[in-house]
Amino acid sequence: xxxxxxxxxxxxxxxxxxxxxxxxxxxxxxxxxxxxxxxxxxxxxxxxxxxxxxxxxxxxxxxxxxxxxxxxxxxxxxxxxxxxxxxxxxxxxxxxxxxxxxxxxxxxxxxxxxxxxxxxxxxxxxxxxxxxxxxxxxxxxxxxxxxxxxxxxxxxxxxxxxxxxxxxxxxxxxxxxxxxxxxxxxxxxxxxxxxxxxxxxxxxxxxxxxxxxxxxxxxxxxxxxxxxxxxxxxxxxxxxxxxxxxxxxxxxxxxxxxxxxxxxxxxxxxxxxxxxxxxxxxxxxxxxxxxxxxxxxxxxxxxxxxxxxxxxxxxxxxxxxxxxxxxxxx
Numbered sequence: 001x002x003x004x005x006x007x008x009x010x011x012x013x014x015x016x017x018x019x020x021x022x023x024x025x026x027x028x029x030x031x032x033x034x035x036x037x038x039x040x041x042x043x044x045x046x047x048x049x050x051x052x053x054x055x056x057x058x059x060x061x062x063x064x065x066x067x068x069x070x071x072x073x074x075x076x077x078x079x080x081x082x083x084x085x086x087x088x089x090x091x092x093x094x095x096x097x098x099x100x101x102x103x104x105x106x107x108x109x110x111x112x113x114x115x116x117x118x119x120x121x122x123x124x125x126x127x128x129x130x131x132x133x134x135x136x137x138x139x140x141x142x143x144x145x146x147x148x149x150x151x152x153x154x155x156x157x158x159x160x161x162x163x164x165x166x167x168x169x170x171x172x173x174x175x176x177x178x179x180x181x182x183x184x185x186x187x188x189x190x191x192x193x194x195x196x197x198x199x200x201x202x203x204x205x206x207x208x209x210x211x212x213x214x215x216x217x218x219x220x221x222x223x224x225x226x227x228x229x230x231x232x233x234x235x236x237x238x239x240x241x242x243x244x245x246x247x248x249x250x251x252x253x254x255x256x257x258x259x260x261x262x263x264x265x266x267x268x269x270x271x272x273x274x275x276x277x278x279x280x281x282x283x284x285x286x287x288x289x290x291x292x293x294x295x296x297x298x299x300x301x302x303x304x305x306x307x308x309x310x311x312x313x314x315x316x317x318x319x320x321x322x323x324x325x326x327x328x329x330x
Contacts, residue, residue, distance in 0.1 A: 010296055011285045014327075015320045017095040017306030018088060018270045018281055020214050020237035022134065022163070023119060024067040024101055025273025028083040032066060040066070047278040053246050056165055056195050063276050074110050074118040081122035089127055091282050094320060095310045096123075099132035099161050106144055116156040130158035130311050132189065137162055140171035148177060152184040158311060159187030161214060162204075166195040170203065178208045187311065189214055189237075194248055198222035205232055212309070217243055219265075220256040230264045235309050239272035240288055241279040252291040261298070268306040300327040 029047065032040040045051060046062055053059040070076055077100070088096055100119065105112045116131045123129040139148060151157060160181055162174070178188045190204040194215035201219045204210050205228060216236035219225045229236070240255050242248075249255045260267055269288070271279050285302075288294045294302070304324040307317050 007289060007296070008282070008286060011282050011289075011299065012092060014092065014285070014300060014303045015307075015323055016091065016093045016281055016285075016303050017097075017268065017310055018093055019095075019097045019212075019268045019306055019309065020239055020270035020272055021096060021098040022101070022273050023077065023081065023084075023098050024071055024104070025063055025275050026084050026098070026271070027067050027070055027080050027275045028087070029066075029275055029278070031080060031083065032070060035070075046276065049278070051245065053276075056246065059246055059276065060165070063273060066275060068107075071104060072108050074114045077115050078118040078122045081119045085123050085127055085129065087280070089124055091280060093281055094126070095128045095130075095306065095312060097130045097132060097158070097311075099134040099163070101163075102133045102135040102139065102147055103144055105147055112147070112150070113154045113156065116154060120156055128310070128312060128316070130187075131156060132159045132161050132187070133157060134161040134163040136164040137168040137170050137174070140173050140177065151181060151186070157186065159189060161189040161191065162208075163191045163214065166191060166200060170207070175207045175209065178210065182209065187212065191215060193218040193236075194243070194246075198225040201225050202228060205229060205234055211235060212237065215239065215243070215248070217248060217256050217260065220259055226260070226263050226265065233266070235266045235268060235305065236260060237268045237270055239270050240284055241277050242272035245277050252287055255288075255292060257288060258292050258294070261302075266305050266308070267302060268309065269302050297328050297330075300324045304328065 033042055100115055119131050120129055182188050188210050189212040190208055190210045191214040192204040193201040198219045198221050201213060201216055202225045204213055211234045213234055213236050219229060238257055240257060243255060244252050269284050271281055271284060285299055289299060307320045
């Protein structure tokens with residue numbers, strides 16, 4: 001797909017954030033290719049833009065087959081994050097929220113705080129990074145429940161997220177646990193409205209008390225749920241290319257991002273799992289401009305949304321907000 005070079009330059013110059021990014025799903029593929037070129041060829045079919053995953057389990061299998069062999073130590077997390085964050089800096093991204101999969105702590109027998117420290121220490125000067133941990137919905141009744149109980153003591157942890165197969169029911173205790181973690185100062189998120197319908201978005205907002213929904217795009221199917229999110233000040237951290245690749249929407253031109261924004265919902269733009277989609281933050285902005293008709297001012301508004309919800313001080317946000325406001329109001 002060809003893009004206007006002046007638009008690409010404009011997007012490159014925009015100060016941006018990334019607020020929905022899985023560390024394991026962001027493993028730079030070239031690290032795998034360099035490690036074992038025969039096992040990981042340079043241009044695998046699943047990283048082509050036209051590739052579509054038939055089901056979430058198919059996607060998860062592809063991700064795990066590629067990521068799990070790499071992420072065996074804290075040092076491997078650091079090495080991957082260093083390359084990942086360098087790409088953010090190269091795209092004029094100034095703030096990142098990224099999550100690692102909590103069960104990994106048990107799988108590789110590395111304490112969570114060590115993984116957090118490894119990721120945070122990979123951030124270059126000038127890039128603000130907040131590390132979350134994500135977990136499946138059934139972890140609370142599993143032998144790994146003790147990990148959740150320990151989270152408030154993990155240094156450097158910014159927040160938590162429910163992710164994985166969305167059609168699993170939430171454990172009845174999730175709302176109480178999420179409330180306790182918020183009281184301890186952690187940000188709570190939830191994947192919802194991706195592979196299941198708007199009822200899961202309502203559940204996340206009303207029962208779990210979150211104001212940060214990962215994806216959320218299927219809320220468009222129920223105006224009442226959409227209005228609930230607007231009224232509660234909920235932010236959807238949207239990943240358009242991922243939504244197309246996973247067939248959440250049939251095509252980019254059918255993506256509901258414009259309708260969500262028109263309804264008054266605050267949305268941010270991120271990549272989700274670039275290991276599996278070969279996408280970048282800049283490309284996400286380019287695609288929604290090309291396919292959904294977002295203007296330069298509207299792109300700047302989306303970028304501003306990321307800084308509005310960022311875990312930064314007012315003084316840290318101010319220069320980015322001022323630069324974006326000059327574009328929006330110019």
